[in-house]
Structure formats: C-alpha cells, structure tokens
Amino acid sequence: MALARLKLLDKNEEDLIHEQSLRCLKEVGMLVKSPIIRNMLKGAGADVDEKTEIVKFPEGLVMDCIKKAPKSFTLYGRDKKHDMHLPVDGIPYVGTTGLSIHMTDLDSGATRTAKVKDVADFAILGDALDEVNFLWSVIIPRDVPEQAHTAYEVWHSLINSGKHHQQIECRNAEDARMQMKLAGLLCGGAEELRKRPIFSVLVSPDSPLVMRKDAMEAQVELAKSGIPIICMTMPLSGITGPVTIAGTLTLINSENLASLVVTQLANPGNPHIYGSDGVPGDMKTGDVAYEAPEVPAIFAGLGQMAKRYGIPCIVGDWGLCGDSTPGIGRSFSEMSSTALDTFSGTDLTSGIGSTDVAKGASLEQMVIDNYVWKNWKGFLRRFEISEEKAALDITKSVGHGNTFLTNSHTVRNFKKELYFRDKSHRDWEATLSNAMVPEAREIAKKMLREHRPMPVDKSILKEGERLTTEYAKRFAC
Amino acid sequence: MAAVRLRLMDKSEEDLIHVLSLKVLREIGVLVRSPSVLNMLKKAGAEVDDKRMIAKIPESLVNDTLKKAPKEILCAARDPKYDMKLPVQSWPYMATTGLAIVMKDLESGKTRETTRKDLADFARLADALPQVDYFWPCVTAGDVPQQVHTIHELWTSLQYQTKHIEGDSISAIDARKQIELASMLVGGEKELKKRPIFSVVSCPIAPLSFEKGSIEGQVEFAKAGIPISSLSMSLSGGSAPVTLAGTLVNANAENLASIAITQIASPGAPHIYGSNSTPIDMNTGNIDYTAVEQPIISAGLGQMAARYKLPCQLSDWGVDAEDCGVLKTFSELTSTTLTNFCGSDLAQGMGSWGHAKGAALEQVVIDAYAWENYRLLINKFTVNKETAAVDVMKEVGHGGTYLTNPHTMKSFKKELHFRNKKTVSWEATMSQKMVPEAKEIAKKLLKEHTVKQIDKEIVKKGDELIRSYEKSSIP
Numbered sequence: 001m002a003l004a005r006l007k008l009l010d011k012n013e014e015d016l017i018h019e020q021s022l023r024c025l026k027e028v029g030m031l032v033k034s035p036i037i038r039n040m041l042k043g044a045g046a047d048v049d050e051k052t053e054i055v056k057f058p059e060g061l062v063m064d065c066i067k068k069a070p071k072s073f074t075l076y077g078r079d080k081k082h083d084m085h086l087p088v089d090g091i092p093y094v095g096t097t098g099l100s101i102h103m104t105d106l107d108s109g110a111t112r113t114a115k116v117k118d119v120a121d122f123a124i125l126g127d128a129l130d131e132v133n134f135l136w137s138v139i140i141p142r143d144v145p146e147q148a149h150t151a152y153e154v155w156h157s158l159i160n161s162g163k164h165h166q167q168i169e170c171r172n173a174e175d176a177r178m179q180m181k182l183a184g185l186l187c188g189g190a191e192e193l194r195k196r197p198i199f200s201v202l203v204s205p206d207s208p209l210v211m212r213k214d215a216m217e218a219q220v221e222l223a224k225s226g227i228p229i230i231c232m233t234m235p236l237s238g239i240t241g242p243v244t245i246a247g248t249l250t251l252i253n254s255e256n257l258a259s260l261v262v263t264q265l266a267n268p269g270n271p272h273i274y275g276s277d278g279v280p281g282d283m284k285t286g287d288v289a290y291e292a293p294e295v296p297a298i299f300a301g302l303g304q305m306a307k308r309y310g311i312p313c314i315v316g317d318w319g320l321c322g323d324s325t326p327g328i329g330r331s332f333s334e335m336s337s338t339a340l341d342t343f344s345g346t347d348l349t350s351g352i353g354s355t356d357v358a359k360g361a362s363l364e365q366m367v368i369d370n371y372v373w374k375n376w377k378g379f380l381r382r383f384e385i386s387e388e389k390a391a392l393d394i395t396k397s398v399g400h401g402n403t404f405l406t407n408s409h410t411v412r413n414f415k416k417e418l419y420f421r422d423k424s425h426r427d428w429e430a431t432l433s434n435a436m437v438p439e440a441r442e443i444a445k446k447m448l449r450e451h452r453p454m455p456v457d458k459s460i461l462k463e464g465e466r467l468t469t470e471y472a473k474r475f476a477c
Numbered sequence: 478m479a480a481v482r483l484r485l486m487d488k489s490e491e492d493l494i495h496v497l498s499l500k501v502l503r504e505i506g507v508l509v510r511s512p513s514v515l516n517m518l519k520k521a522g523a524e525v526d527d528k529r530m531i532a533k534i535p536e537s538l539v540n541d542t543l544k545k546a547p548k549e550i551l552c553a554a555r556d557p558k559y560d561m562k563l564p565v566q567s568w569p570y571m572a573t574t575g576l577a578i579v580m581k582d583l584e585s586g587k588t589r590e591t592t593r594k595d596l597a598d599f600a601r602l603a604d605a606l607p608q609v610d611y612f613w614p615c616v617t618a619g620d621v622p623q624q625v626h627t628i629h630e631l632w633t634s635l636q637y638q639t640k641h642i643e644g645d646s647i648s649a650i651d652a653r654k655q656i657e658l659a660s661m662l663v664g665g666e667k668e669l670k671k672r673p674i675f676s677v678v679s680c681p682i683a684p685l686s687f688e689k690g691s692i693e694g695q696v697e698f699a700k701a702g703i704p705i706s707s708l709s710m711s712l713s714g715g716s717a718p719v720t721l722a723g724t725l726v727n728a729n730a731e732n733l734a735s736i737a738i739t740q741i742a743s744p745g746a747p748h749i750y751g752s753n754s755t756p757i758d759m760n761t762g763n764i765d766y767t768a769v770e771q772p773i774i775s776a777g778l779g780q781m782a783a784r785y786k787l788p789c790q791l792s793d794w795g796v797d798a799e800d801c802g803v804l805k806t807f808s809e810l811t812s813t814t815l816t817n818f819c820g821s822d823l824a825q826g827m828g829s830w831g832h833a834k835g836a837a838l839e840q841v842v843i844d845a846y847a848w849e850n851y852r853l854l855i856n857k858f859t860v861n862k863e864t865a866a867v868d869v870m871k872e873v874g875h876g877g878t879y880l881t882n883p884h885t886m887k888s889f890k891k892e893l894h895f896r897n898k899k900t901v902s903w904e905a906t907m908s909q910k911m912v913p914e915a916k917e918i919a920k921k922l923l924k925e926h927t928v929k930q931i932d933k934e935i936v937k938k939g940d941e942l943i944r945s946y947e948k949s950s951i952p
Binding site: 054293296401413417 | 487494501531685713716717718757807808810853903906
C-alpha cells in the first residue's frame, strides 16, 4: 500500500545523521543531573564522569536499546473504541495542543488563565470532536497549587473523555506515582493499568543535551510501570541547537536515542515514542518559528530516522492559528510550513486548538482545526498499487482515445478511489482570516452543552477527587 | 544535497508500475494517427497494425530508447542569464500559464478574448517578474488565422521577453517554421541545437493515442534538438482509469511511448518526462485541479521520472479559481501547490483562472509573489559532517546557547530563509483583497519595464517568414 510522504535524506545522508548522533553521544554525551540515572547508565556500560555529571554512551548500548524498544504497541483509551495502534497504517492520529498557559474565553473572547473546570471543558470537546483521536493535557489550571496541576490535568482529562490522554508534564517521581494512581483508579488497579495504559507521558531532555533530575527520574518511574514514554525534544535551530538543518537533526536524534536508552534500561521492552517539536528559532525574537520554511524538511528528516529505527513517532504538528486570537492568522505559505509536516511519516500529530505559538488554547480553535484536518486527511491516506487497481483490462476495453467516464469500472470505484472534501464550511479554510470564529464558537458551545462523555462510576469519581484534593493540600501554602 | 520530496511508492510498487507500463505498450499499444511515424516505429521494431494505426512497442525498444534519452538538458534563453539547466536541485523552474482563450482586461476588469498585443503584455510582465523563470505563451493570439496561431505566439514571445519559451505545435510544417524562426535569433539551426531557446509541449491524447499534427511536429523538433515535453493528461475517471495505480500506468506508458518516438527520430534528443494529470470532477466532467489526488499522482510520477533519470515536468502553480485573487480554500490550494514537492524540474501555471481557460496579468503578479514565499519550503540543504556540527555541539556544551557561536553567525543566512513579509499579507485564501494592489503593480511594470530588443533586421526577416508561411498555408 502506498502513502505520499515527504522525504529529505537519501540513504547516505540518513546514515550520516545516524553516525554523527552516535558520535555525539559517545564524544559529547549527555549532562545527567540525577545520580540515580547516572548510576543506572553506568551499570549498563556508559562512561560516567561524576564530577561533571556527563555521561557518554557507547554505541553498543545505544544499539542494544534500539533493539529492545518495541516496534508496535497500543495507546489505549478508557473507551476501547478509541484505542490507537502504532505504527499507523495510513493517516496519523491527531491530538490536541498541550501545556498552554492561557485560553480564549468562549463567551467574552478575552484571553485569561484557566481553571480546573476549563481542563474538563477541553476534554469534553476533545471527546466530542470526531477527528480528535487523543488528548494532550491542554492547559494548566491555575486554581490549584502549582505543584499539583499535573494530577488535576490527568484526572479531569481522563474522566471527561474516553480517549487516550497524553500528559505533557510530569514533575518528578512522586508526581509520576500520583498520575499512575489516578489512572489506575479508572482501570481497576496498577496491574490493569500496566496492561492497558490509558495514558502516556511526554518527558524530554532539555536541549542541548541535558537530562534534568526530576523529569528523568519520573520517566524511569513511569517506564517501570509500563506507561508509554514520549520523548519530545525541542531544540530551536540557532538558539538551543545548531543553526544548520543537518545539525538540528543530529541533535534531536541524539537526544531521542539517549532518552530511549533510559526507558529501555528502566524497563526493557517498554513502549517509547520518538519525537520532536524542534524548529528554527526566530533569530530576532528568540521565539519558536513554526512558520519557518525549513520546518517540513526537519520533520521529514526525523520521520526517516524514526522509521530507520522502527520506533513509533510523533514528528509533526497540526494547528492552524499562529496568532494570539482564534482563526487562521497566517498566510498560505506560512500555514503550509506547519501543515506539511504531517507528511513526515509520523504516527501521531498534535496541536488542535493551539493559539499564540502554542502558548494559548482555544475551544473554538479546536473546532476549526478539527474541521480542516478532516479535509487534509485525504492527502495522507493509503492507496493500493496493484495489478488489479492498475486495471489494464479496463484500458483495453475502453480503447485508445476513448473515455472511462461511462465505464462500469469507474462507476464502481470512484467513491473508493477519490476523496471528496466536506464543502460545507469552505470559508473556514480562509488564511489570514478570523471570519470563521463566531460559527466555530457556537458549535463549541453546543457540543459542550450536549456531549456526554463515557461515564465514570460515582465511587471512583469520589475517590479521585479525594486523592487529588489531598495531594494538592500538601502543596497549599 | 538534500531537498524535501514527496514520495508515494516503495520499490516493489514502483517496479510494478514500470512492468505494467511495458505490458500496456506491448499488449495494448498506442494509437498513432500518422503513417510516417507508424512507419518509423515499425522500422525500429514495433509491431504495427497499419489499418488500426496501432503500434505495439516491445520492451527492448522501450529500454533502448530510454537509455538514449539524455539525463541532463539545457533549456536556453534569448538572454543567457535566464538559461535553465535540468535537473534542478531544489525547487522547479516556474512558468506562466499557457494558451488561455480569454483574459481579464486590466482596466475594465471585464472578461474578453485575447490578441497578439495581449500576449506581448503577458510576455513583458513575465520578463519583468523575477519569480518567473520561463514563459508559456499565456494567451492565444486570437487575432491571427487559427492555422498559424502557434508561430505568431512563438514570435511574439521571443520579441517581448527574453526567457526560455515552452510552446506547442500543430503540424510538421508548423514545427519547421518555428525552428527556422528561432534559428534566426541564435545564428542558425546548428546554434539552435546547442542553445534551444524554446521547447515544446507535445501532449499525447489520453488514453494512449497521438494526434497526427503534434506527433509529426514532435519528430521535426527532435531532429532539430528542441526539447520536447510529453505532458500526459491522464484524467482519472475520464481519459484514464479512476484508480490511482491505473492513472500512473497510463501516464507512464504514454511518456515511454513518446520518448521512444523522440529517440527513434533522433537518438539523444532532449525529452522531458511530463504530466498534468489529475482526476476529473465526477459531477461536472471538468478537470479537477482541486482534487486531493493530484499531488499524489505527481509524487508517483516523480518517482518514475527519477527511476529513469529523466528531467521532468510534473507540477503546477497558480490559484486558478473562478476569478482573480485566491478564491480557494487552504486544502484545495494545497492540491496544486503540493505537486511541487514531487521532484519536478519544470512547473507552470502562474496567472490562470477558470480551469486554465482564462489568464490575467494581475493574477500572474499574485501567483508570482506567493511562489516566491512558498518555494523556500522546497529548498536544498547540505548534509555532511560539517553541517551535522557535532564539533560545534562539543564547543557549545550541555545546556549552552548556539546564538552567540560563530557557527551560527556563519551559517544562518545559508540555512534559514525568510519570506518576503510584505507579500505574505497577500496570501489570504478565500479572498480577493490583494487584487487591486496586484493590478497596480502589473500596470507599473508594464509601463516601466523594457525588454532587450531583437535586431531590427531579424525582426523584419521573421515577419517575412511568417507572412510567406501564412500565404502558403491559408487557402
């Protein structure tokens, strides 16, 4: 089966990125701030300098961990019908944006911080929207202690949606245990959660080449319990990564391999996802330049590296806003920088509902991004290239210079072979426009009013409330 | 050098398209409505049914002619600074749309038929816009006799702009006259063969047939060393099977047949693998340039061209909506723009509207500006030990910044590219707000831009050639 995907590297160039990444890990190494993890790496054969905290990874260790990492696995939903099998067989799974610090108020349109109630709303809308396959922890609630926000995100996202939840932040090992406890409540215990992890966690090295103590210890804790890990490094070319595209690829690949080693040492065979959101930095403002022309090239290169290792990946974004208020605030070619990276061969993509260069989130934007994705999917689907589909017999019977239009082969196959866009909201795909926002807002409101996510037993809800409240109390000043 | 390319098939699927194309040529064959070309094919080893005018081409002949086709082609220009060398390394060379039959009047905005004078305007505008790499005669010269319109179009295009021209032809004699005309500008046919300042599109008629006039013209061009682009129009569900695989086989087979004809006529003659294939709109029967499958088809054919190592022309550019502006949605427009990732060497379409039946000067400006910003996505990058920069990583260290490192200062302008901020604001889809400004720019360029003149003596000779050709060919 054939898929249209963007490729950047030829075989030699791909080899070079791989070799230079191994060289980077062997010669430059990672700064690992956790003694526990340094110890674990040392035990596995890494060269550790306790004084500088730098760990150098021998090639054998890296290659061994690539072998151990599973090549296919499932990200489960609380509702089985939302289970996602990786790698994908065609169109990538798409998720929401995550870790936003502000949102657009659905009534006033004003920008404000979020509460736990908003976390629930984003989950309900994500559950209701057909095209959304999984949720990220969309936004940080500010009405709970800062140290406890992750627990609230996990809990309120899971109980308000039947879809898989990806937690974007895990503060430390204790936080990891709390998140697993909450998810375990909904699965029927830790063992059940290990069998059907209904959430996964995104935890990454900091670019360039740093592994923070708390985050990495959380990663080990999660991996030991079978929770899938998503490594999403984010060097900005020219700022926290080399300005060259080849250098950016090498750094991202090195950091991913290092993260993979940690997961596989903690729990051989644990699901681990290769990922990145690394794009050029805006050399003037230091901002993330998602609209830079080089973005699809970077993601295409990373998709090739992930495929080389056979590791499921998240190397591509979806999310159209690009402005501080909802709508499609970017030009056609700028939008293409984001949208084309979904052709990287990625298994997962995320960003639905994002505004303000991923610092903001918006419910109406979720509706807009969801709609456009539906039309975009046509490009990403599979095609069958076979002797039967090539239809030489039909060509013979149609004859030279004649038409296929009236042939029964055409009538029988056209709905299967051609993709028809939804033309009901063409104005919603206007770039440099926010004309679609009022209608999207009404749809979001209606869905929030009417949609009922898969229910959770009342006693479990109560227990989850108790656990999160108690957890929060420990951090209350 | 690495550049982003859209790829569709794995090796075995690519093999299958090749094998099935050979089977089509061997078992179904091509309909060639020219006794002389059929005869030529017969002599080269094809199995010809003279009555049905069908030539079945054996595999050995296809492979042999593929070998003879050059892998590198020069598309020269009257002004050598616009010479184009194929294959490209990054984005394709871009041309205007071609042979529209109506245009938007720049003053009144009204739709009207086109003349030689209009073509001259399009040519001068294309000459002035740096985003246009070569010229398709945008509009038909409706004020000349239809039997000789192509020669007038070539002559006007040669006079009013200096970039490479890709035109078309209607017969062997027309082809000969075009060759003679262009030869005058470069100092003879030998010189023209070395520096072909024009090329031609020679479309097979899908499925699998060749018209007498254009295929006999193709033979003349091949002999003269004028590059030929066999732009297959395999329209899924119309002139080709509705299935993607069937469309690919049809377009590939037509190209292989056309290449065989060129190479038999003149071994080593420049030939460009081409296609402008997309599904038809199943409701209206029109060509559907908004179809999701269009870039997928180009991606597949891009792989086939790369397999044969042939320069190719497989992509389009231009909004081509019902009116000027950008009256398409984001994903509809992507159906066209994404074709440029297929690895194409040549592309065209700036300035079109109304399913390419219309052209507009202001639309040429709009499409040119958008292309300037979009093409950066198809840029090339160097991937080597130095750019992979592990040594720089060592220098910067863990958690350090690259911003102040000399490597960043040295490389950032080479590696990162920046869109033209002013024209980015024109790229609003579902909008016409950029049209008035584009009109002003078109008017200003037409007022101010001067084109390097052709020597007066040559102009006179060219005019005479056309006059005598008209006399002999029009009853």
